[in-house]
Amino acid sequence: MATFIVLLGPPGVGKGTQAEVIAETTGLPHVSSGDLFRENIKNATELGTLAQTYMNKGELVPDDVTIAMIRERLSKPDCKEGALLDGYPRTVVQAEALEKLLAEFDGKVDYVPYITAAEATLIERLSGRWTCKAEGHIFHEKYNPPKLAGICDLDGSELYQRDDDKAETVIRRIQVYLTLTAPLIAYYRERGILSEINGAQPIDKVSADLLAVLGK
Numbered sequence: 001m002a003t004f005i006v007l008l009g010p011p012g013v014g015k016g017t018q019a020e021v022i023a024e025t026t027g028l029p030h031v032s033s034g035d036l037f038r039e040n041i042k043n044a045t046e047l048g049t050l051a052q053t054y055m056n057k058g059e060l061v062p063d064d065v066t067i068a069m070i071r072e073r074l075s076k077p078d079c080k081e082g083a084l085l086d087g088y089p090r091t092v093v094q095a096e097a098l099e100k101l102l103a104e105f106d107g108k109v110d111y112v113p114y115i116t117a118a119e120a121t122l123i124e125r126l127s128g129r130w131t132c133k134a135e136g137h138i139f140h141e142k143y144n145p146p147k148l149a150g151i152c153d154l155d156g157s158e159l160y161q162r163d164d165d166k167a168e169t170v171i172r173r174i175q176v177y178l179t180l181t182a183p184l185i186a187y188y189r190e191r192g193i194l195s196e197i198n199g200a201q202p203i204d205k206v207s208a209d210l211l212a213v214l215g216k
C-alpha cells in the first residue's frame with residue numbers, strides 16, 4: 001500500500017531541507033504545492049492557466065484547482081508507492097479534500113510530522129538573512145556571518161535585507177502560519193497521526209527524529 005506523508009512546519013523551521021532528506025531516504029517523491037503551481041504556470045497547462053487568472057486578479061486559487069494539480073501529480077508512476085506532501089493541506093477543508101483524493105489512490109495520510117520551534121527562534125533565523133546585491137549569495141548575521149558586515153565574502157558586493165527577510169514581515173508570516181494551521185494541527189492530532197519534532201535541534205538530529213517517526 002502507498003504511504004503518504006504530510007510535512008508541516010512554520011517558515012524558518014527548515015522544512016525544505018528536511019523534505020529533501022525524507023525524499024532521499026524513503027524514495028518517495030517530494031510533492032510541493034508551490035513547485036506544482038510554478039511548473040503548471042511555466043508550462044501553461046490548462047490548470048496553470050486557470051490558476052494564473054485568479055492570481056492576476058489578486059485572488060486565492062480555489063482549492064479544487066489545487067486538488068486537481070495534486071491529483072495529476074499523484075497519478076504519475078513515480079508516486080505509485082506514495083508521496084511526501086509539502087505546502088498542502090493548510091486548512092481543515094483542504095485536509096478533508098485530500099482525504100477524498102488519497103482514497104482514489106487507495107491511500108490515506110499515514111504520517112504527519114510537524115516540525116516546530118519557538119517563535120523567537122524562527123524570527124531570529126529568518127530575520128537575520130542578508131542577500132548579496134550582485135549574485136544573491138545569502139548570509140546570516142548569526143549562523144553564517146560575512147567576514148565584513150554588509151559585504152559579500154564572495155564578490156565584495158553590498159548586502160541588503162530583502163523585504164521578505166525584514167523582522168516585521170517575518171513576524172507576520174510566522175503568525176499567519178500559526179493561526180491558519182492551528183485547526184489543521186488539531187485535526188491531525190485528533191486522528192493520532194501527528195508527531196511533533198523539535199526543529200530547534202541541529203539539522204542532523206531533526207532528520208534522525210523525523211526518520212524515526214517514519215520508522216526508517
Ligand SMILES: [Zn+2]
Nearest residue numbers: 132137152155
Ligand atoms: Zn555575492
